[in-house]
Amino acid sequence: MLNLAPQDMQAIWLSAQVAAAATLLSVPFGFMVAYLLVFVRLPGKALVEGVVNLPLVLPPVVVGYLLLLLFGQSGVLGPLLQALDIRIIFTLKGAVVASAVVGFPLLVRSIRTGMEEIDERLLLASRTLGARWWDTLLTIILPLSGRAVLAGMTLMFARSLGEFGATIILAGNIPGVTQTIPLAIYEYTNTPGGDRMALSLCLVSIIISFAVLLANEAVSRKFRQRATR
Amino acid sequence: MLNLAPQDMQAIWLSAQVAAAATLLSVPFGFMVAYLLVFVRLPGKALVEGVVNLPLVLPPVVVGYLLLLLFGQSGVLGPLLQALDIRIIFTLKGAVVASAVVGFPLLVRSIRTGMEEIDERLLLASRTLGARWWDTLLTIILPLSGRAVLAGMTLMFARSLGEFGATIILAGNIPGVTQTIPLAIYEYTNTPGGDRMALSLCLVSIIISFAVLLANEAVSRKFRQRATR
Amino acid sequence: EVHLSVAASMTEAIRELDAAFTAEQPGVTMLPNFGSSGALAKQLLQGAAADIFISANPKWLSYLEKEGKITKQTVRDLAVNTLVVVGRPGVVVNSLADLAAMTRVAIGSPGSVPAGQYAEQAMRAAGVYERLAADKKLVMAQDVRQALLYAERGEVDAAFVYRTDALLAEKAVILYAVPAGLHDPITYPVGLTVAGEKNGAARAFYDFLASPAAVSILEKYGFDTPAAAAAAPGR
Amino acid sequence: MNLDVAVRKHYGGFQLDVSFRVTENRCGIFGPSGSGKSTLMHLLAGLLEPDEGVIELAGETLFDSTRRINVPPEKRRIGVVFQHSHLFPHMNVRRNLLYGWRRTPEPQRRIDPEALARVLQIDHLLERGVNSLSGGERQRVALGRTILACPRLILMDEPLSGLDEELKFQIIPYLNKVFSEFAVPLLFISHSLHEMRLMAEEVLVFEAGRMQQRLPAEELARRSLVTGSRGYANLLTLSDPRPRGDLWLYRWGGIDLVLTEPGAAGDNVFELAAKDITLFKRHPEASSARNILPCRVEGIFGVGNRIGVELACNGGRLICQIVPDSVRELDIRQGAEVVAVIKASAFHRLY
Amino acid sequence: MNLDVAVRKHYGGFQLDVSFRVTENRCGIFGPSGSGKSTLMHLLAGLLEPDEGVIELAGETLFDSTRRINVPPEKRRIGVVFQHSHLFPHMNVRRNLLYGWRRTPEPQRRIDPEALARVLQIDHLLERGVNSLSGGERQRVALGRTILACPRLILMDEPLSGLDEELKFQIIPYLNKVFSEFAVPLLFISHSLHEMRLMAEEVLVFEAGRMQQRLPAEELARRSLVTGSRGYANLLTLSDPRPRGDLWLYRWGGIDLVLTEPGAAGDNVFELAAKDITLFKRHPEASSARNILPCRVEGIFGVGNRIGVELACNGGRLICQIVPDSVRELDIRQGAEVVAVIKASAFHRLY
Ligand SMILES: Nc1ncnc2c1ncn2[C@@H]1O[C@H](COP(=O)(O)OP(=O)(O)OP(=O)(O)O)[C@@H](O)[C@H]1O
């Protein structure tokens, strides 16, 4: 059933790389933003949240265009990136950026939901024991929102596996270089008799995400075990 | 800045309808699935979760394609739907279905994260007070995961506003009938010089989602107030 | 290295052309980027690396030309396509006027899909467009492939697609070939970008595209070549 | 009540293994921290599943590992007052209180919520959210919530800790009244021997997961004369206080006792420590003690250097604690006549 | 310690408004449920912000509403043992215990974790997750966690409720030792007058959000002779127990007392209820009481029908509770000579 061409294998490998990189890179930022939104009093909070949610509200293709405007040679960050000799457009970095941006709101939302459920009195207890805010953040909030972070990561990883619109604009659809699974699927649908191959790739996507899901469950159960009875 | 054509106004109205309908229709199911995944012991849980996550993992276009296979005239449910005189394809119902399916994993994940943080001992307490499982579900679990449900709804609403891939396949792009904001934006961006109009529509999207976000925050704060000190 | 930005509908043909070219010139790496013409154009506009742009539509190419990204002198038509109406076997279409009796007709979205524009032109010329549009019978597909998909699944009675796409169909058949006179010529223009002009390999490939070997590959995938099209009547 | 329990539960290093049958209506569980008291409650209420064993209440099998019976908590109708109140954070006090009540069929609702709230002194809190309550207030709400569910059996895990004495002695008689009026049996965990005697008829003594002893609460109190740190206390029901100078005369059986404390009309329950009774061979002369009662020795018990003497004083019975030397010196043996001297201030009114 | 507090805090219907200065090293807070005790602790620890007022500890301003000073909790170095333990659920017992300790600079770590864990009897639990602990175990871990943070001031909210007496009296002397050794001042909430006397030197009495009284713990106990339900108890330090027959002889100042209870070598603290002392005009004849001490009356206090008599017995001091009639009959006035009779079993060893 899964008779994959070598170029499909490449797409799978690229997709896994992109999803993993996008997820791992986003987690620290996502955590920070969620912390900010939940625990820090600041005036423009609604605005921050609105901005974080943007990539969710806009069609991915539009997100791709906006990113293109941002990172392109004549874009806002173009000259800076060029000076640093960093290429985003038509590279795997672009795919990672696209996935990260599109999945970010999901990550933040998930972490937030977890953080909001933390018993505030534990944070107070830690502070009376001499922990500064960053200490409490690392030793109480982080572990206690561990499951929510994991959930967010799974969500984001899955989303990255399926990310198409922003990626094709920012990273292009170059087989072997930036062609991830969704792009390869797209290409197959433009090919006579490609449906079968497209289906195979879909299955691969599903299998990968399933594996990630199971891993998440396993780790998450550990977290849970520590908090029952 | 926001000089919108009448057909844009239609798209906005359609989009709002679709996002609201998709969100509201999905909530009961999302809640049930989350409950199942968190509180009920059943063997094929991982499978259920995998299936729920499918629409996230697959590119939206593929999801749309699969939905077409399901609901189309020659699809699996086609004859049934035809017998009931329900048309999904090329109607607003199709757009709702597409949005609901694509946003469902986000909704479930969010509700789950909230449910997992509920203190299990409260559930035990309610049961010793004579509450059956469904009673506990309605009187303890539902209100205590209220914030998570809200968060999930916001997420889903936002996602629906941006949903493009599955919608265009299932609902088609019929101006005034199924052309939602993302579809209209897509048209504009593919027209040389249409960028300005596309941007206007993006802004509208953002404003709507922002309003929903603020509403969510307000309601959520109420929930939170009741659980502090 | 040669960076190609290619309209998605030429995917298969370009892959074979690449293979043929690299067989002749080992050492050259071909990096094709497939997408919708509009997306490709925007990428180019933002300075994405590309040497050759093959568009499904002269409009985007001339847009880039105006923006100074493509050198005008290198622009020429690579291939020509034909618009056809497809549908389930058994449906009879003798002229575009017959479409008026149908419940749903899929076309590419005229705003964004070239095939849609050609279809609109043709239908307007046949005088059926206004009625279909007023009755909301037109389904605007995201691209030609989607229009074909609807025809395949029987969701629409007819769909306007290119002949090259119709060849991909399994269930749908060509019901009617739209006379070329009813719409603008369907050409796939090719052009070298400013960067591409300086890239020897890119130039070589650009030249290769005009070679008989390339023409036969294009024809194999259902495209006409400009020369052949010029010879045909009605052009 | 007829509660039959024979269960075994293993937790990491801890093992609970008890088997008993309780027929008393009010039963206490006594034991050091970590001895398995709360675990037993969870098992009885169906919140934890025993590894093996049987639980039967009033002839109905609630759990049986061999027959694979395990009645779910909500069908057991066993009320639990948890060690930590576990109030529902999203409901106000009233809704918490009435949670179980609303789930009780009308005919079984035998307790008046208003009256209960008044006794627990939470009637002014009804509309408050529970997250703003003080520790003691939470505990009282939890107590009320369980009682209002009108269960067949109530399990209480230290329901009165964290309450001041005054409040405690207002609540205890009410609970006793309610529980006996409606014949609701009670299993009561406490670290206070005092509370235990007032609330329970029989006591199970736990130690390291096993039931070490079971004995009447009265007996436990007597033993504490020997082993406990505070000794035995007599509980006397005295009636009809009448003033006499600064003091009060109470009727106790056939005689009057002189007390410093005033009481309510009718019956009053007073505590009198066994150590507060001094015995004399003959009627002593001028003493600061107000009560000088001739008694007959009915029995002697106890070990080591603490001897309990059971006295019959004109129909009433008293336990007095003395040392072995005194037994010899005063020639105390069954049937001997002695004089018991009790200070008017020795009586402590409970309710 | 020098703790200056003058704060006001408004909550819905409740208003806390107190102002006091504490210089004693160990200070108790006493008051009925809902009187604002926990609220005060939260204010002191910086977990709640007063509406207005000033808090100063050892000369340092921790809070001042007019100067807009509000030192954050982690910088106040005030330890809190919460009414509900609030253990960190994701850490085991050891990591909970050491949480504050690890955040204390090396030179300020003055308490040995191992020794503390032993005293609290949680040394066998160190590797356990805190969610599997029993109620009393949790409370002890919370107590240990706060003490190990070696704060400048410790606030304790009913830290000993839920523990059995035996354990309590093992923990109290240790705490006293540690707190006085390292001069860690203590604010201690309890509903138990008994605990209060053992732990605190001075007591603030709260009622409905206000400080009703402040008085030495000793004085509170004396007043309880009048108003309380259990009366005053003498606390005696007795030394060098020697066996004598079934009983034990202890040294108390210049004289020996006869007790039923054995004790440890060196000093032992015993409790003796004022009511347990009977006064006689002359030396009584054969009595079951073992201690017959000639004393001089040093003072008389009290109101109504409970009179406290302060006695000097060969250097030691005792408070005895009697009734007014006895004062007349025995002709008790300052300087009078009387005989105090105490049963050997009347002494109750605390530690
Ligand atoms: N999941 C568990 N794993 C290991 N040990 C456990 C677990 N749950 C409880 N225990 C242990 O079982 C013992 C009994 O606990 P239980 O809560 O029944 O004690 P308890 O008698 O109620 O004590 P307390 O008076 O302190 O509340 C304790 O030592 C506790 O640490």
Ligand SMILES: Nc1ncnc2c1ncn2[C@@H]1O[C@H](COP(=O)(O)OP(=O)(O)OP(=O)(O)O)[C@@H](O)[C@H]1O
């Ligand atoms: N957020 C709030 N809103 C309204 N009232 C509150 C709030 N928080 C506390 N209170 C009230 O303030 C009073 C004092 O509470 P506090 O917790 O200080 O009492 P406490 O003396 O510690 O009592 P306990 O001995 O029962 O623990 C209580 O009556 C409580 O209900």
Ligand SMILES: [Mg+2]
């Ligand atoms: Mg317990």
Ligand SMILES: [Mg+2]
């Ligand atoms: Mg309190």
